[in-house]
Amino acid sequence: MDVEAGTRRKRFGSLVIDIEPLRNAPFRRLWAGTAVTAIGSQLTTVAVPKQVFDLTGSSAWVGLTGAVALVPLLVFGLWGGAIADTVDRRKLLIFGNTGIALVSAMLWVQAALNLGSVWLVLVLLAFNQAFFAINMPTRGAIVARLVAPELLPAATALTSTMNMFGTVFGPMAAGALMPVLGLPTLYLLDSIALVITLYPVWRLPALPPLSGQVRRAGLRDVFDGFRYMATQKVLLASFVVDIIAMVAGMPRALFPEMAERTFGDPHGGGLALGWLFAAIPIGSVVIGLLSGWLGRVRRQGVAVVVAISLWGLGVAGFGLAGSLWLAVAFLVIGGAADMVSAIYRQSILQVAATDEMRGRMSGAFIVVVAGGPRIADVVHGWTGAAVGTRAAATGGGLLVVVLIAVAVAALPAFWRYRAAAVK
Known part of the structure; x- marks a missing residue:
């Protein structure tokens, strides 16, 4: 009987998320900072497009937020990654957190x-x-300095799951709090959360370059990153397939209009808006909590391709759904598939990149992961305004499936990619 119980515990332990990296105190502090800001940052993520829609009444304007966000994301994502390879990453992370907190405070002032x-x-x-x-690239580059290589998939799953946890409850909290406290208060709460997170970041150890040489990062460092990326074909392919998934498939610019005009939210915001923003992260959190098995999959290229295809089909189903809860269900499926893809792609990055290039590769990863949806905001916002929100979402999801098939045919090395066997 004891043997059977032990076997069940072993199987259960191999299924649920691996918390071994949290035994590492510096990583635990970094993860704790992520936990504090996970919900707060999502309040601003919901508040900005909602405020823009309230001021303009147009999904096209909401889509413009993606274009506005894209330029600084591209410039500072690549440059920030280069800086992270040449300075103390702990100090740079403190600088970034402080800057975001100040901007959130200014957003609160203008809204109030x-x-x-x-x-x-x-x-x-x-x-x-x-x-x-x-x-973000600074935070990503720090992880591989804090945990052993064999724990990187588990550390990635822990961090991603906490981020997704915030994107589940943050939008739901925003939808519930907005009618009660008002939109300006969401910005204020985000600013307070960011200030709180400075303490665990401050307690991280110093993280200067391993070479010991601290210097300024210039354009040459950025271009060196691109040249290095060109030599890492599998890594380059992982960026391409994610661009396809996010640019063609991310429908979030349509959420404010669909929440109000399709699913019956009041003009001032309501629960439908919160559920739409939270649905994708709900699927991601479920997979994250049950991610123990992901470390045993060796054919990670195949896993990424299958996951992105399921993401596209989930988005297409969302566009065709006739009720809020069916739409949410399809987005949850898409979110689960996207989480699988993200965990494997980030693990590939951490393994393939050397430490002196890891900041730049993390910067490129952030540009793709965060920049792709910004481009999608523009594409889906304007397409939704032209042909309707349902057609824009459905067409985008189906386009993901078509383009990922083309990408696999053009980049067969990614399909064949296998992770090293776990000892």
């Missing part, structure tokens, strides 16, 4: 004063994305 300027909101969004683009 009811200035009514959509352009001011967009300018502040651009600054927010600039600091975000510096912060």
Whole structure:
């Protein structure tokens, strides 16, 4: 009987998320900072497009937020990754967190004063994305310095799951709190959360370059990153397939209009908006909590391709859904598939890149992961305004499936990619 119980525990342990990296105190502090800001940052993620839609009444304007965010994300994502390879990453992370907190406070002030300027909101969004683009590749490059290589998939799953946890409850909290506390308060809560997270980041150890040489990063460092990426074919392919998934398939610019005009939310915001923003992360959290098995999959290229195809089909189903709960269900399926893809792609990055290039590769990863949806905001926003939100979402999801098949045919090495066997 004891043997049977032990066998069940072993099987259960191999299924649920691996928490072994949390035994590492520095990683635990980094992860704790992520936990604090996970929900707060999502309040702003919901508040910005909602405020833009309230000021303009147009999904095309909501889509423009993606274009505004894209430029600083591209510039500072690549440059920020280069900086992360040449300075103390702990200090750079403190700088990025502080900058985001200050911008969130300014967003609160403009909303509380009811200035009514959509352009001011967009300018502040651009600054927010600039600091975000510096912060995220730095955080990603730190992880591989804190945990052993064999624990990287587990550490990635822990971090991604916490981020997704925030993107589940953050939008739901935003939808519930917005009618009660008002939209400006969402910005304020995000700013407070960011200030709180400075303490665990401050307690991280110093993380200067392994070479010991701290210097300024210039354009040459950025171009060196591109040249290095060109030599890593599987890594380059992982970026390509994710661009396909995010640009063609991410329908979030359509959420404010669909919540109000398709699923019956009141003009001031409601639960449908929160559920739409939370649905994809719900699927991601479920997979994250049950991610123990992911480390045993060796054919990671195949896993990424299958996962992205399922993401596209989930988005297409969302566009065809006739009720809120069916739409949410399809988005949950898509979110689960996207989480599988993200965990494997990030693990591939950490293994393939050397430490002196890891910041730049993380910067490129952030540009793709965060920049792709910004381009999608523009594409889906304008397409939704032209042909309708349902057609835009459905067409985008189906296009993902077609383009991923083309990418596999053009990049067969990625399909054949296998991770090293786990000892």
